[in-house]
């Protein structure tokens with residue numbers, strides 16, 4: 001099996017982000033499962049808040065096109081997504097929306113359709129960001145046509161779930177991350193467009 005290319009990023013650029021730690025742990029787990037990982041930070045791809053007039057007047061920002069290029073070059077994508085008020089955070093929603101614009105890439109069917117996505121979330125709350133993951137999953141699967149890894153990783157009480165080096169050590173979430181990483185690599189190698 002050739003190693004599928006897997007893009008990994010977090011939906012938070014906050015210093016000390018729990019989801020950035022989850023993304024780093026996911027990158028390790030995906031490499032161990034045989035994936036060829038590219039890990040990025042959305043801090044390196046700043047985007048204005050989407051506005052139709054802005055797109056009409058100035059087109060799709062270069063950073064959205066760069067991200068779309070990374071999506072297109074990957075068979076699988078892992079997103080570590082925080083939850084705000086039970087849903088998708090503004091950074092992630094804005095990024096997903098810009099990348100979805102038809103002019104973000106010349107590639108057809110585009111950056112989402114047929115690619116395999118896997119999701120995880122970390123939060124100090126008891127749900128571990130799971131409600132946000134459900135909303136994100138709905139958008140990716142039902143509106144954007146991605147293939148989804150069935151399992152999702154949620155990390156509740158997340159400020160106690162990582163060690164000093166930022167590695168996920170909480171037993172159940174770490175076991176779930178391993179399962180998700182293995183499934184993402186296998187599905188990306190088999191099914192991705």
Ligand SMILES: Cc1cc2nc3c(=O)[nH]c(=O)nc-3n(C[C@H](O)[C@H](O)[C@H](O)COP(=O)(O)O)c2cc1C
Nearest residue numbers: 012014017018019020082083084085086123125129
């Ligand atoms: C506006 C706002 C809303 C939030 N809503 C939720 C929530 O609904 N559920 C939850 O578990 N945590 C919620 N949180 C807490 C975040 O999960 C927490 O700040 C988390 O650390 C953010 O992810 P990060 O560490 O990767 O930046 C909220 C935080 C903010 C700022």
